[in-house]
Amino acid sequence: MATKPSELDVLDSHLSSTDAQEYQDELKTLEASLSSYWKFEVVPGVFKQSLKETDESKFNYLNEHFGILESWDEITTKLATLNLQSSEDESYKIFFLARHGQGFHNLAHSKYGDKAWNEYWSKLNGDGEIVWGPDPLLTELGISQAQENAAVWKQELSNNKSGKTDLILPTKWFVSPLSRSIDTLINTWGDIVDLKKVQPLIQENLRETTGVHTCDKRSPRRVIAKKYEPKGFRIETGFSEEDIYYKDDYRETVAEQSLRINKNLQQIFNENPEDSIISLTSHSGSIRAQLLVLGHRSFAVGTGGMIPVFVKATRHHNK
Known part of the structure; x- marks a missing residue:
């Protein structure tokens, strides 16, 4: 079930000694070219996951009311008070960063181990028993993990004795284009919620680290539209028919992924000023980048x- 992360999850969540610095260097250059941009930081003392003393390998948010302090x-x-008192160049939001449930690629990764997976198996579509590329589906365990989150959300909503349960429910949903x-x-x-009413938005920039690993190549737009638009999902403007970002011979760096995640967060703050609680459903690599961009400690999910x-978020203006 969706409990504590595995050793592979912890390994994948951590940044190298140069990842953060490379991102900051490239971000500084990008920001200098913009007329305005948002800078992000974490509001302390709200969730246990932001505390240095919280052990990510043992922490189970399902038993901790999502980690609320x-x-x-x-x-x-x-949240409401800070937004009411803030200037037009300040904004506060709570993001619920969700990682997809177990996919068949995760099953294969565990089967072969990190070294063999990264050096050989991840570049194939399967091994004759498991199919993991492109765009693999959830396993039965992955489906049950998502359903377990649903059960916890329902419990948290019913536990809110103020009667204002809508206040902790997201008002916007964004999701990676991978199935x-x-x-x-x-x-x-x-x-x-009624998905046809809330209309989650499928965004290219929320996708996993792209390139080399066949599991990270998405389906064509027509396939995604046929499968998910009838369920209420919208696909962002400019979404290409074929996956133009995946390359067989080049794997995106942490800094490169973090820059596109930053772009995604800039867009969310610019286009959704009234939405203060937001759900983002993506991947381990995407969450690693999101935490880096937001100024949060590394934390395995x-x-x-x-x-x-x-x-x-504080908006800066270049003169």
């Missing part, structure tokens, strides 16, 4: 896992 009423009141993330969103939220982050 205060009541939901106190947290949502703080495992979209299906995770469906199995997590489908019984809680297991398959089907979720991590909330209370974010302050």
